[in-house]
Amino acid sequence: LLLENDLRIALELGQFRLVYQPLVDLSQDHLVGVEVLLRWQHPQKGEIPPSEFIPLCEENGFILPLGEWVLRNACRQMKSWHDLGLPPIVLSVNLSIRQFRQHDLCARIEKILSETGLPPRWLELEITESIMADVTYATEMLKQLKKLGVRISIDDFGTGYSSLYYLKRFPIDKLKIDRTFVDEVLTDRNDAAIVSGISAMALSLEIKVTAEGVENEGQVAFLKELKCQEAQGYYFSKPVPPDQFQSLYELDK
């Protein structure tokens, strides 16, 4: 059983670490971004996956300090890669609904960006459709975030509070097609139609699109045919520690 106190201690003892998974442009086969994902290296229990501790963190509010730790560390890491002379790429960070609901979120992000020196245009916040439950608040917050200069993507697109209404109304830069649609895109006609439909819609709305969970060459070929711009998944790389990601990044230069 995980307790709130374990989380606090884990953060103090440095048991959380970040792994990085590339986002690839399909038309040019090159690296365009990276998603940062949290891992908990527990001294006794081994690696605890986010699915086991993020929900608890959401519940007890620990996601606020933890999410801020993720943002600060990942921004610092990306800035240091840019400083090495590597071609700039976009850093995607998952933002929990709890963080999104903080009224001073913009000020907090602005502070992290100025402390780390990462220009806002290289930071992308991944939010889920659940933020749309409060349309008035979401509209205002997204407006503020765009003013700050960061990018916004909708994660797990198609699985949640899907309304096409907000695509027109909100300043969204990217849709990330949930991997449940990508998984069987080659064998399930409905999934193929959904991925194809989302890609076409995004293209005409001038919103970028990323297919998540791409695991094989067949999927890559199919996505290219659909003019899906970007992809992410084990086919390219699993989420890896920063030194391993840096090697991939340097190869792409």
Ligand code: G
């Ligand atoms: O890495 P993995 O596939 O196990 O991640 C599982 C889930 O945990 C994903 O849905 C992802 O959005 C979430 N997650 C991973 N890292 C973070 C993080 O830093 N912040 C938040 N809020 N969620 C994360």
Ligand code: G
């Ligand atoms: O919800 P979110 O998109 O943030 O979750 C990303 C999660 O998806 C990460 O935990 C990552 O480990 C996982 N993931 C990334 N690529 C693949 C893939 O190709 N296949 C599967 N099954 N999971 C993946």
Ligand code: MN
């Ligand atoms: Mn994500």
Ligand code: NA
């Ligand atoms: Na997702």
